[in-house]
Amino acid sequence: MKAKLIGLLILVALIMAVPTQDVEAAKKGAKSVNSVVSLGLGINTIDIMYEKRISKYNSFTAKVEYYHRYENWDGFGLKASYRWYIKDIIQDGKSPLEGLSAGPFARYTMWSYSADNLHASFDGGSSMAIGGEVSYKWLFGGKWTVEPLVEIGISLTDPDGFGTMSPFGLTVSVGYVID
Numbered sequence: 001m002k003a004k005l006i007g008l009l010i011l012v013a014l015i016m017a018v019p020t021q022d023v024e025a026a027k028k029g030a031k032s033v034n035s036v037v038s039l040g041l042g043i044n045t046i047d048i049m050y051e052k053r054i055s056k057y058n059s060f061t062a063k064v065e066y067y068h069r070y071e072n073w074d075g076f077g078l079k080a081s082y083r084w085y086i087k088d089i090i091q092d093g094k095s096p097l098e099g100l101s102a103g104p105f106a107r108y109t110m111w112s113y114s115a116d117n118l119h120a121s122f123d124g125g126s127s128m129a130i131g132g133e134v135s136y137k138w139l140f141g142g143k144w145t146v147e148p149l150v151e152i153g154i155s156l157t158d159p160d161g162f163g164t165m166s167p168f169g170l171t172v173s174v175g176y177v178i179d
Helices: 002-017 023-027
Strands: 035-042 045-053 058-069 073-085 099-113 125-140 144-157 168-177
Touching: 035 144, 045 168, 058 099, 073 125, 099 144, 125 168
Parallel strands: none
Antiparallel strands: 035 045, 035 168, 045 058, 058 073, 073 099, 099 125, 125 144, 144 168
16 A cells, blocks of 8 residues: 555656646746645535646646545545636636536545544544546635635445445635746
8 A cells, every 4th residue: 555655746746747738828927826735624524725737728736635425534635637628618718727627536535533532443544536626716816725626436445334425515715926
């Protein structure tokens, strides 16, 4: 399991190192955002996300997430997603990483259980989920972003005693542009 986690971290680092392909537009002074770091809050969730534009209308995100669920369950997870900025649907004159985006995600979470009661035999475990997400990002003052995100997913695995994760998620993030 540690080897898979290390492999995922290496893959994330390699993808983030890919330079953007819209370098000529940036040189000509076109309004463009290449990467954003954000802090997100959701229901029983907090996350830190890094988003990097990897082509004219696409980006890759990597998130580190912390969960507190059902009073006794705490989780630490990694989430990656690939986003398409949908410029054909909403012609808003925005340049990625702004505007409407959608795409698939994958999440891996390590859970711990802490309680001194009848179910204290649960020792945590891990869960994996895949799904899709839709978000809309606003840029303010050229450096700050606000982004609500809605996701729907399928839980592939869950730790014993945990039950099934909710298939829906909602997060609102505030970010800072780091070109």
